[in-house]
Amino acid sequence: MEWGSESGAVRRYRIGGERRDGPAAAPQLEREALAQEPPADACGGGGGARTRKRSGEGSGGASRGAGTGLSEARAALGLALYLLALRALVQLSLQQLVVRRAAVGHRGEFDARQARDYLEHITSIGPRTTGSPENEILTVRYLLEQIKLIEVQSNSLHRISVDVQRPTGSFSIDFLGGFTSYYDNITNVVVKLEPRDGAQHAVLANCHFDSVANSPGASDDAVSCSVMLEVLRVLSTSSEALHHAVIFLFNGAEENVLQASHGFITQHPWASLIRAFINLEAAGVGGKELVFQTGPENPWLVQAYVSAAKHPFASVVAQEVFQSGIIPSDTDFRIYRDFGNIPGIDLAFIENGYIYHTKYDTADRILTDSIQRAGDNILAVLKYLATSDMLASSSKYQHGNMVFFDVLGLFVIAYPSRVGLIINYMVVMAVVLYLGKKLLQPQHKTATYTKDFFCGLGITLISWFTSLVTVLIIAVFVSLIGQSLAWYNHFYVSVCLYGTAAVAKIIFIHTLAKRFHYVNASDQYLGEVFFDVSLFVHCGFLTALTYQGLCSAFISAVWVAFPLLTKLCVHKDFKRHGAGGRFIAFYLLGMFIPYLYALYLIWAVFEMFTPILGRSGSEIPPDVVLASILAGCTMILSSYFINFIYLAKSTKRTMLTLTLVCAIAFLLVCSGTFFPYSSNPASPKPKRVFLQHMTRTFHDLDGNVVKRDSGIWINGFDYTGMSHITPHIPEINDTIRAHCEENAPLCGFPWYLPVHFLIRKNWYLPAPEVSPKEPAHFRLVSKEQTPWDSVKLTFEATGPSHMSFYVRTHKGSTLSQWSLGNGTPVTSKGGDYFVFYSHGLQASAWQFWIEVQVSEEQPEGAVTVAIAAHYLSGEDKRSSQLDALKEKFPDWTFPSAWVCTYHLFVF
Secondary structure, three states: OOOOOOOHHHHHHHHHHOOOOOOOHHHHHHHHHHHOOOOOOOOOOOOOOOOOOOOOEEOOEEOOOOOOOEOHHHHHHHHHHHHHHHHHHHHHHHHOOOOOOOOOOOOOOOOHHHHHHHHHHHHHOOOOOOOOHHHHHHHHHHHHHHHHHHHHHOOOOEEEEEEEEOOOEEEEEOHHHOEEEEEEOOOEEEEEEEEOOOOOOEEEEEEEOOOOOOOOOHHHHHHHHHHHHHHHHHHHHOOOOOOOEEEEEEEOOOOOOOHHHHHHHHHOHHHHHEEEEEEEEEOOOOOOEEEEEEEOOOHHHHHHHHHHOOOOOEEHHHHHHHHOOOOOOOOHHHHHHHOOOOOEEEEEEOOOHHHOOOOOOOHHHOOHHHHHHHHHHHHHHHHHHHOOOOHHHHHHHOOOOEEEEEEOOOEEEEEEHHHHHHHHHHHHHHHHHHHHHHHOOOHHHHHHHHHHHHHHHHHHHHHHHHHHHHHHHHHHHHHHOOOOOOOOOOHHHHHHHHHHHHHHHHHHHHHHHHHHHOOOOOHHHHHHHHHHHHHHHHHHHHHHHHHOOOOOHHHHHHHHHHHHHHHHHHHHHHHHHOOOHHHHHHHHHHOHHHHHHHHHHHHHHHHHHHHHOOOOOOOOOHHHHHHHHHHHHHHHHHHHHHHHHHHEOOOHHHHHHHHHHHHHHHHHHHOOOOOOOEOOOOOOEOEEEEEEEEEEEEEOOOOOEEEEEEEEEEEEOOOOOOOOOOOOOOOOOHHHEOOOOOOOHHHHOOOOOOOOOOOOOEEEEEOOOOOOOOOOEEEEEEEEEOOOOEEEEEEEEEOOOEEEEEEEEOOOEEEEEEOOOOOOOOEOOOOOEEEEEEEOOOOOOEEEEEEEEEOOOOOOOOEEEEEEEEEOOOHHHOOHHHHHHHHHOOOOEEEEEEEEEEEEEEO
16 A cells, blocks of 8 residues: 555555564565555555554554554444434335325325225224125125216216126145135125226236234225225226226135135136236235235336336335245235236235234224325326236236336336346456456465455354354343243344344454454555455355346345445545545445445335244244344445454444443343333234134044043244233143144144144133034035045035135045145145135035045044134124133233134044
């Protein structure tokens, strides 16, 4: 590095001479001077110089060369304020729901007040489970009334057709480990808006008006249906002619694992018209609606959203995360894609997922601005598609994927993935040239740099690895002492505990390296080395993600391109003046875009994953997951700030502060100071508990009852089990832990969905038998020996709107065929077979058959089957014992309760 008018070699000789004595040092000084002679530099791209430190060490280490040595307090405070300012900017963007608000009530514009009126009427009906009168009669009647009013007001340019579909069908799906679904006489309300002369092509808008049991379902998904009603009103009264039809599907059985959409797309005559769709969903309550899935392979749809949406919010990162299966959820998008082969756009509200699928999902919690922005976007995109020339021949535009992402909700950047591939490899080549210029200099100039670079890479990776191990050890300990999820209601606690531990460990490892390994290197030289190391690591991630074909690789491209450009532009000033205020200001300014976007994405990650960890089952330690995510975020955010550790005079105070914060948070968490759940009406974060008052009956091969019991089966949907409940309800403790029936499918319990592998901690509190007014009936209709040496068993079942059928084959038997799905039996996770059944009103008896291939006769039979009947609505869903137990639960819980019966048979 050039300091003043003297040559770098002479300057280093003088500095080194202050600590070296005697002739023995002369050869070493001469070698070092030659090795560190700076190569020619173009905009700062050359190699740095390695110099001896001065004698005379201040607190915490040797003082640095002239012009170097950042003030620790200023550096730490500056970086903290920088990140906080960026975080505030992100928060400001997220709170700005509507950027350009339309004149409310203006003709031709979406009116959120009208949509809210629809929403309040729908949610006032109450929970709307499939098969209940609330869902099948009251909600359908209200929708038809409003559609009729809209039809009366519509412009003569348009024609509205309405159909109430009640499909019956079956399909298999690999969701939740794999199972088969059967539905009978469920309800769809379908509206077609088309030009007066008709249309041969259509775009579909989809929502669902049913809800999960015991939830008003305002965000999931009544608000979407309300938005669609208002969009239908605006489009139908518009004086602009449509080129294509718009089909509005209000489906009544999405919560039954996507049954109604399957019934529509596989059976309705209008389905053949559809060329693209928009699906409106929710994973939270209100906020911005995120485009988190598109395609497959129809980039013109992304372009349509980019061109039309007034308040864009979209991310290909969310798409790839969701489609990876990490999030245990699915939407009707899958059905239209897999069974209809139709491309589409999937949108969902993602904020405040703590109250998703609970009694708190009410209309008053959804801001009017949130409804307005969703309506503006849906209206604009549907209008764009309904007048697009591409819709009629959409298959021609099926070529590859798109990279797309919004910039603080202001606009969307989108380009084909093949263009992204070129951009990514151009960025990689720029890094190769930048580092190659340093590494391919004559050996006497680069030997020390090469060694220090790879040592720095090793130290960085070690610091990240030990940081991850440290936070995982803390997370495991917290989980073992029963304080898991302490941060659930106080997210800042997790940052103080795991975030500060991760940062402190990274700083600690680099401080040791600076103190004991790089004893003869100048601060500026080390600052350059560790910047290059971070650049190299991000370039490695960019190469790996690009090679995997992930569109999300654009993030790594941003984290390589902008820092490299910044480095090239500030390097000369850094060489001349060291790490002064001017350098830091320009350095942080150059990092503005990657750090701002990283914080934007990190917010989305925690907004989605933190609530999910409160309902992810008893087998996944949420603290381990959150600690890992926080450690990963810390590694990313610290990467280009590691060089500040080497530029600063000391890191003692920073490490002491971080360690103190971490220790205080650790002690407070371990002492139980922080309670995970909240009953605050403004921001509830309830614990979810499922209560099923059931009566089980087990039959042997001869049809005799061998066991019969009754009780309330209790499932906590998070890792803490019942530990927080027991002080309030002492009878729920480990003495009543549920016992698995080893010979029965799914342990002999009436699982509503096949989530048994996620929830292994159950409680079974003895209670009197249940006696529904409309009991379920299950019987063997026939048993036939087929010509191909198998046994065909035909069954008939009648019962409530929701039933689950389970099958376990015995040793020497296999399930070869059945009358469900596509005819091929699908096993659930664990090897048993699970069939989810539901019906609407006035359904006929459910009759189906299974075919069992028996290789050897077994005295205990060939197959065990069981059927559970779930009473989710009406008087049969309640019992006095269930009501009494529910009353005992504290107000920070959400106990969802119903009655069920379970019958097991052997054949």
